[in-house]
Amino acid sequence: MDKVYARDVYGQTLVELGQKDKDLVVLDADLSGSTRTAIFQKAFPDRFFNFGVAEQNMMATAAGLASSGKVVFASTFAMFATARALDQVRNSICSNNFNVKIVATHGGITVGEDGASHQALEDINFFRAIPNMKIIVPADGPQTREAVICAYKNKGPFYIRLGRSKISSLENKANFIFGKGQSLKEGKDLAIIACGIMVQEALAASAILEKEGIFAAVVNLHSLKPLDEDLLVNLAKNYKTILVCEEHQVTGGLFSAVAETLIRKAPVKVERIGIENVFGQSGSPKELMEFYGLSADCIAKKAKKIFRQ
Amino acid sequence: MENKIKVLKAKANQMRKLIITMLAEAGSGHPGGSLSSTEIIACLYFDVLRHDPKNPQWPQRDKFHLSKGHCCPAVYAALALCGYFSEKKLLTLRKLGSTLQGHPDRRTPGIEVGSGSLGQGLSVSLGMALAARLDRKDSRVYCLIGDGENQEGNIWEAAMAVAHFKLDNLCAIIDYNRFQIDGRTDEIMSLEPLVNKWESFGWHVIQCDGHNIKELLEAFAQAKTIKLKPTAIVAHTVKGKGVSFMEHVVDFHGRPPTQEEKTIAIRELEEIAKDEEDLKNG
Numbered sequence: 001m002d003k004v005y006a007r008d009v010y011g012q013t014l015v016e017l018g019q020k021d022k023d024l025v026v027l028d029a030d031l032s033g034s035t036r037t038a039i040f041q042k043a044f045p046d047r048f049f050n051f052g053v054a055e056q057n058m059m060a061t062a063a064g065l066a067s068s069g070k071v072v073f074a075s076t077f078a079m080f081a082t083a084r085a086l087d088q089v090r091n092s093i094c095s096n097n098f099n100v101k102i103v104a105t106h107g108g109i110t111v112g113e114d115g116a117s118h119q120a121l122e123d124i125n126f127f128r129a130i131p132n133m134k135i136i137v138p139a140d141g142p143q144t145r146e147a148v149i150c151a152y153k154n155k156g157p158f159y160i161r162l163g164r165s166k167i168s169s170l171e172n173k174a175n176f177i178f179g180k181g182q183s184l185k186e187g188k189d190l191a192i193i194a195c196g197i198m199v200q201e202a203l204a205a206s207a208i209l210e211k212e213g214i215f216a217a218v219v220n221l222h223s224l225k226p227l228d229e230d231l232l233v234n235l236a237k238n239y240k241t242i243l244v245c246e247e248h249q250v251t252g253g254l255f256s257a258v259a260e261t262l263i264r265k266a267p268v269k270v271e272r273i274g275i276e277n278v279f280g281q282s283g284s285p286k287e288l289m290e291f292y293g294l295s296a297d298c299i300a301k302k303a304k305k306i307f308r309q
Numbered sequence: 310m311e312n313k314i315k316v317l318k319a320k321a322n323q324m325r326k327l328i329i330t331m332l333a334e335a336g337s338g339h340p341g342g343s344l345s346s347t348e349i350i351a352c353l354y355f356d357v358l359r360h361d362p363k364n365p366q367w368p369q370r371d372k373f374h375l376s377k378g379h380c381c382p383a384v385y386a387a388l389a390l391c392g393y394f395s396e397k398k399l400l401t402l403r404k405l406g407s408t409l410q411g412h413p414d415r416r417t418p419g420i421e422v423g424s425g426s427l428g429q430g431l432s433v434s435l436g437m438a439l440a441a442r443l444d445r446k447d448s449r450v451y452c453l454i455g456d457g458e459n460q461e462g463n464i465w466e467a468a469m470a471v472a473h474f475k476l477d478n479l480c481a482i483i484d485y486n487r488f489q490i491d492g493r494t495d496e497i498m499s500l501e502p503l504v505n506k507w508e509s510f511g512w513h514v515i516q517c518d519g520h521n522i523k524e525l526l527e528a529f530a531q532a533k534t535i536k537l538k539p540t541a542i543v544a545h546t547v548k549g550k551g552v553s554f555m556e557h558v559v560d561f562h563g564r565p566p567t568q569e570e571k572t573i574a575i576r577e578l579e580e581i582a583k584d585e586e587d588l589k590n591g
Contacts, residue, residue, distance in 0.1 A: 025439075025443070046443070047443070049439065049474075051466075051470055052469075052470075054469070054470065056429075056463045056466060057432045057463060057466035057467050060429040060430075060432030060433050060436070060463065060467070061432045061433070061435045061436040061439070061467070061470070062436060063422060063433050063436060064374075064422065064432065064433035064434060064435060064436020064437045064438075064439070064440070065437075065439060065440050066436070067436065067437060067440075068436065068437050068440030068441065068444075069440065069444075070440055070443070087426050087429070088429055088463070091423070091425065091426040091429065092422070092423075092424075092426075092429050092433055095423055096415055096423050
């Protein structure tokens with residue numbers, strides 16, 4: 001299947017929703033071309049507001065709009081949506097449980113050449129700790145559409161994290177259900193859990209492992225909050241080891257979420273692939289995925305090591 | 310007008326007594342800025358704002374947002390006197406399970422949006438004003454900002470944006486009592502020239518005595534007539550206004566009166582009310 005930009009899908013889905021709901025408004029902070037909210041702006045210029053380079057103002061304004069009955073989508077890069085505007089998101093949006101959907105693009109190391117200042121690697125950690133906030137990291141284009149519609153339909157604040165690069169669509173996956181993971185592949189020896197672009201890598205790693213006689217299940221855990229605890233407990237029953245893969249620091253993201261659940265409900269060995277508490281740097285997305293140990297090859301290597309221990 | 314001023318003066322006096330009483334009962338909280346903003350809030354709730362205490366969600370209402378959230382005792386006093394909830398409720402301020410939180414919270418009838426983390430309220434008000442324009446409502450939005458709060462960058466991001474969007478339905482009031490928790494604003498982080506700053510950001514600025522009801526009402530009336538730009542009322546006030554030993558005393562920014570201080574303060578406020586009454590009766 002052709003590769004698409006998840007952010008293109010986001011912009012198109014906004015238009016689709018905006019046609020049906022005139023209370024839907026979209027905000028951006030001088031990155032509308034990159035986040036693709038410009039697609040919405042073109043269709044509904046009166047319901048689009050650009051705040052310039054001022055993310056804190058955008059987020060607190062989103063709260064005011066939501067308090068007046070608007071469904072607000074606010075977009076910028078993941079770095080600035082989370083770290084820059086954290087207090088505004090916590091105190092003005094989440095503590096009031098307002099209908100603000102933060103859809104951030106350029107999450108993760110695959111931002112690439114822009115380097116460390118623009119590579120959001122702590123965003124999920126920041127938002128996961130805030131009550132009322134719900135988090136989805138879609139794995140491909142079609143799932144991005146489902147995630148955006150889900151955030152629109154469900155009350156309260158949402159964070160949807162999208163990447164910068166084009167991604168291919170996953171085949172044969174079940175329907176998207178918010179809060180429920182998707183089993184993409186059955187296995188025998190271990191289970192790999194991933195979200196976002198790491199799902200593709202996990203599937204590719206599983207194919208590599210299969211050639212060597214290691215059968216790894218693959219799960220797409222697109223909903224990070226709330227987390228599919230039942231699925232995790234079931235995985236722990238069936239697999240001795242679980243390997244969590246994320247394009248995020250190993251603190252506070254998917255690995256932490258999975259480990260926090262399993263340590264309480266079904267202790268089992270949980271290993272991790274992620275950014276090991278370092279800042280990123282410039283490079284092509286492919287180079288960075290290799291360098292920081294996130295690629296399919298790296299996942300396969302780690303899985304083999306775990307399996308043979 | 311004369312009668313209206315008398316009524317509002319009396320309301321402000323009642324509010325001050327409630328502020329002192331609830332803070333003494335709570336044992337913590339912020340009297341200084343609550344007392345400096347009393348007349349501003351009295352004018353809004355008892356004259357300027359279009360609102361209905363029996364129907365807090367009335368779609369056509371004007372909106373008030375307290376950006377300087379720590380001064381909520383003044384707003385709670387006004388809300389109680391308006392009938393949003395009972396005066397007795399004020400004694401639960403800051404107590405576990407109370408609808409009257411230490412900083413504004415949506416669980417309180419009449420509070421639109423919670424606040425407390427400084428600098429965000431003008432943005433929240435901007436959102437309300439944009440929504441009113443989108444919905445073609447003639448509702449106005451009023452936002453009370455502290456002077457120290459002007460040190461927050463978010464205030465200026467919002468100031469720039471409100472002017473950019475030409476939101477003449479938004480009126481900001483700056484409670485310029487010249488003190489913040491660590492001392493005088495001049496010494497901690499100078500705000501001057503404050504009026505020029507707001508003007509240069511594209512706002513129509515009105516200065517007034519923030520304890521003079523007539524001047525405040527005139528400022529609010531003028532703000533309504535200004536088109537295509539927002540209005541900022543720089544209200545010159547006295548921190549701790551109305552209680553002799555609290556006026557200009559930085560310690561009372563964030564310290565409540567003791568029971569003894571409360572008794573003296575209430576006595577003083579009752580004397581002021583009596584003098585006003587005597588004046589009225591000639």
